[in-house]
Amino acid sequence: MRSISILGATGSIGGSTLDVIARHPDRYRVEALTANRDVDAMAALCARFRPALAVMADAGAARALAARLEPGSPTRVAAGAEGLAEAAAGGGADTVVAAIVGAAGLAPTLAAVRAGRRVLLANKEALVVAGALFMAEVAAHGAELLPVDSEHNGVFQCLYASGGAVAGAAGVERILLTASGGPFRERAPETLGAVTPEEACAHPTWSMGRKISVDSATMMNKGLEVIEACWLFAMEPDRVGVVIHPQSLVHALVRYRDGSVLAQLGQPDMRTPIAQALAWPERIDSGVAPLDLMAVGRLDFEAPDLRRFPCLGLAEAALRAGGSAPAALNGANEVAVAAFLEGRLGFTGIAAVIETTLEAMPAGAADSLDDLLAAEGEARRLAGAAVARQRRD
Numbered sequence: 183m184r185s186i187s188i189l190g191a192t193g194s195i196g197g198s199t200l201d202v203i204a205r206h207p208d209r210y211r212v213e214a215l216t217a218n219r220d221v222d223a224m225a226a227l228c229a230r231f232r233p234a235l236a237v238m239a240d241a242g243a244a245r246a247l248a249a250r251l252e253p254g255s256p257t258r259v260a261a262g263a264e265g266l267a268e269a270a271a272g273g274g275a276d277t278v279v280a281a282i283v284g285a286a287g288l289a290p291t292l293a294a295v296r297a298g299r300r301v302l303l304a305n306k307e308a309l310v311v312a313g314a315l316f317m318a319e320v321a322a323h324g325a326e327l328l329p330v331d332s333e334h335n336g337v338f339q340c341l342y343a344s345g346g347a348v349a350g351a352a353g354v355e356r357i358l359l360t361a362s363g364g365p366f367r368e369r370a371p372e373t374l375g376a377v378t379p380e381e382a383c384a385h386p387t388w389s390m391g392r393k394i395s396v397d398s399a400t401m402m403n404k405g406l407e408v409i410e411a412c413w414l415f416a417m418e419p420d421r422v423g424v425v426i427h428p429q430s431l432v433h434a435l436v437r438y439r440d441g442s443v444l445a446q447l448g449q450p451d452m453r454t455p456i457a458q459a460l461a462w463p464e465r466i467d468s469g470v471a472p473l474d475l476m477a478v479g480r481l482d483f484e485a486p487d488l489r490r491f492p493c494l495g496l497a498e499a500a501l502r503a504g505g506s507a508p509a510a511l512n513g514a515n516e517v518a519v520a521a522f523l524e525g526r527l528g529f530t531g532i533a534a535v536i537e538t539t540l541e542a543m544p545a546g547a548a549d550s551l552d553d554l555l556a557a558e559g560e561a562r563r564l565a566g567a568a569v570a571r572q573r574r575d
C-alpha cells in the first residue's frame with residue numbers, strides 16, 4: 183500500500199490523481215492534501231478521502247476548513263508554508279504528487295525531494311525556476327522523480343522502453359515534444375489582441391487549470407516544457423524540439439542514433455500519465471477509454487510559427503541564456519498571465535511584457551536558491567510595472 187500526499191489537490195491534476203487513486207483502494211491511501219484557498223473543494227475531499235492532514239496555504243482558509251470538518255474527522259488542518267512542507271516531507275507519505283500551479287510549488291516540491299520521496303512532478307515551473315539545483319537535490323537525496331507532464335511522461339516511457347531514463351546514456355539523438363497549438367492555432371493574428379480569457383482557456387483537446395490553459399494558448403507552455411525536458415532528461419537545448427500536432431494523441435517522440443523513432447500515444451487525459459507514474463514500474467487501470475486509431479483516422483504534424491507564438495521563442499532564448507534567465511522568464515510570465523486573466527492586459531501583451539522584462543534583466547547568477555528567487559522576484563516587479571505601463575498607453 184502506497185500512501186500519497188497531493189500538493190494542489192483541488193486543481194485539475196489533483197482531481198485526476200484522486201480519480202485514479204479512488205479506483206485502487208487496495209493500492210493507495212491518501213495521507214495529505216493541500217490547496218490554497220478553495221475551502222469548499224477541500225472540505226468535500228476531506229469528507230471523501232479522510233486524509234490525516236489537510237493544508238491550506240492561506241491561513242484564513244485553514245481556519246474556515248477546520249470549522250467545516252465533520253465531528254470525528256481524522257483530519258488535522260495546518261496552514262501556510264510550514265503546513266505545505268509538512269505535507270510534502272512529513273512522516274506519513276511515501277509518494278508526493280507535485281501539482282501546485284506556478285513557482286509557489288517550488289519550495290514544497292523541493293521539501294519532498296529533500297525528504298527522498300517518490301515525487302510525481304506536474305509542477306513544471308519548479309524545474310524552470312531552479313532546474314540545476316532541483317536535479318542536484320534529487321541526486322543528493324536519492325529521491326525518485328517521475329514526470330507527470332504528459333509529454334515528459336511520454337518521453338520517459340520511450341526512454342525506458344529503450345533501456346534508460348537519461349537520454350544521453352541511451353543513444354538518443356533528439357527528443358520531440360508535441361504541442362496542440364492551442365485555441366488560436368489558426369486564428370487570424372490581427373484578431374489576437376482582442377481575445378478573452380474564456381476563449382484563451384477553451385483548450386481544444388485538454389481540460390486544465392486556467393494558468394496552464396493560457397500558457398498553451400501562447401505556447402509558453404511548450405517553451406516551459408522544453409526547459410523542463412532539458413533538466414529531466416539531461417539534454418542540451420538544441421536536441422529538444424517542438425512539433426505541432428493538433429490531435430494531442432502523440433505526446434512525445436524520441437529519435438535514436440540508429441534511426442528508430444519511438445513515440446508514446448494516448449488519449450488527451452491526464453489520468454494516463456498519472457496512473458503510469460503512480461504505479462511505476464507496474465501498470466494499472468486509469469479509467470481512460472482505449473485509443474481507437476481507426477476512429478481517429480489521421481495524425482497531423484506541422485512546424486510552430488514563432489511569429490504567431492513569440493512566447494515559445496522567448497522561452498528558448500531564456501534557456502540558451504541560462505543562469506537566472508529561465509527564473510525571470512517564469513516570474514514575468516506568471517505576472518502577465520494573471521494580469522490577462524484578470525482583464526488588466528490584452529492577450530498579445532503577455533509576450534510583450536515578458537520580452538520587456540527579459541530585456542531589462544540580463545541573465546545573472548544562479549548559484550543558489552536565493553539567487554533564483556531574487557531574479558524571479560525582480561522579474562515579477564518589472565513585469566508588474568510593464569503591465570501598468572501597457573494599461574496607461
Ligand SMILES: NC(=O)C1=CN([C@@H]2O[C@H](COP(=O)(O)OP(=O)(O)OC[C@H]3O[C@@H](n4cnc5c(N)ncnc54)[C@H](OP(=O)(O)O)[C@@H]3O)[C@@H](O)[C@H]2O)C=CC1
Nearest residue numbers: 190192193194195217218219220282283286304305390391
Ligand atoms: N492540468 C493539467 O492537465 C496539467 C498541468 N500541469 C502542471 O500541473 C500544475 C497544476 O496545474 P493545474 O492542476 O492545471 O492547476 P489548477 O489551477 O487547476 O490547480 C492548482 C492547484 O494549486 C493550488 N494553489 C494555487 N496557488 C497556490 C499557492 N500559492 N500555494 C499553494 N497552493 C496553491 C490550488 O489551490 P486552490 O484550488 O485552493 O486555488 C490548486 O489546488 C501546473 O504547474 C501545470 O503546469 C502539467 C501538465 C498537465
Ligand SMILES: CC(=O)[C@@H](O)[C@H](O)COP(=O)(O)O
Nearest residue numbers: 331332361362363364398403
Ligand atoms: C496535458 C499537458 O501535458 C499539457 O501541458 C498540454 O501539453 C497542454 O497542451 P499544449 O500542447 O497545447 O501546450
Ligand SMILES: [Mn+2]
Nearest residue numbers: 331332333407
Ligand atoms: Mn504538457
